[in-house]
């Protein structure tokens with residue numbers, strides 16, 4: 426017999442509020458004051474952005490990185506530095522933030538969507554390979570929700586077809602693929618420090634340049650600074666190609682220095698909590714936990730499980746509502762729809778009043794293009810994992826899911 430659900434008038438599982446904490450404190454304030462006392466907030470004259478990048482490079486074990494204004498900007502910069510241009514095709518994920526796609530279209534390249542693994546929610550290398558054409562120039566790999574994509578086969582495909590690999594790590598700080606940090610594996614790694622990510626500078630971003638090649642770094646750096654080439658004492662202002670202004674200011678750099686110090690703890694907490702939830706809910710009929718492949722490390726930007734309604738007596742909506750009534754806020758699904766079903770793609774209109782660059786290609790976007798991705802969004806239940814949660818919060822999340830799952834199980838769960 427299962428316990429009576431809160432939604433049916435039974436006792437609520439979670440009776441305490443979730444743990445919270447302050448993300449910013451005196452460390453950030455001290456860095457900000459120092460930035461202001463420099464009497465300049467320009468990255469090239471001040472020390473904060475330089476320090477932020479140098480700390481980031483140490484943490485990640487990379488030689489070169491570039492600061493930008495956002496995750497979106499970072500991806501655009503990487504694409505620009507990689508030479509992605511008019512009419513090129515770039516393969517990426519249909520479940521992501523639009524920031525993954527904006528730079529592709531601003532380079533007048535064409536996004537092509539690969540299908541996902543149904544349990545890790547990351548790009549399936551077989552689907553990537555199937556989408557390659559003679560125009561394909563790059564893969565933007567999204568490591569969704571802190572979970573690493575399957576990089577080895579992706580790198581192999583990229584090598585075989587001479588493609589650049591750009592990692593979108595906006596949701597995946599200190600995520601490890603077979604012991605290697607995501608963002609250091611492809612040609613470029615792109616991070617976001619917008620206010621909703623593991624760490625925040627309000628807005629901001631970082632691009633790693635993993636070739637370790639100085640020329641590649643200089644090109645990437647210039648692409649974020651209107652093509653000004655400012656390194657050390659040397660400044661070159663001649664313009665050889667088009668580049669936007671995505672410069673980080675000293676204020677973001679200052680906050681970033683303090684935030685980076687907290688990052689290992691934040692990721693450690695999220696990793697442990699997320700994995701604990703998976704242990705606590707695995708084996709329940711009709712529930713697929715957020716799958717992390719063995720040997721990998723997920724830093725859970727959120728937790729997302731999927732339901733198999735054929736094994737449950739409820740719909741996803743009913744499950745989601747029952748879980749919320751137990752005191753666990755959650756969302757049925759993630760983004761409203763796969764990216765390629767956004768009007769921009771269906772109508773092939775990136776720019777107002779134009780079908781460019783889509784009309785360089787005969788590509789069309791329609792329902793059914795990536796069935797696994799569509800199914801993930803139809804079956805997912807998503808909830809927060811936060812570093813400030815307490816052990817008790819995690820136990821309550823597990824208990825609430827188990828209670829709701831037991832109530833709606835078609836066949837009672839075997840003891841586990």
Ligand SMILES: *Cc1c(COP(=O)(O)O)cnc(C)c1O
Pocket residue numbers: 494495496497498521522523524525567593595596617618619628629630
């Ligand atoms: C947040 C996010 C971005 C964009 O980052 P911004 O800093 O908001 O521009 C890109 N890709 C993914 C997967 C994201 O989650």
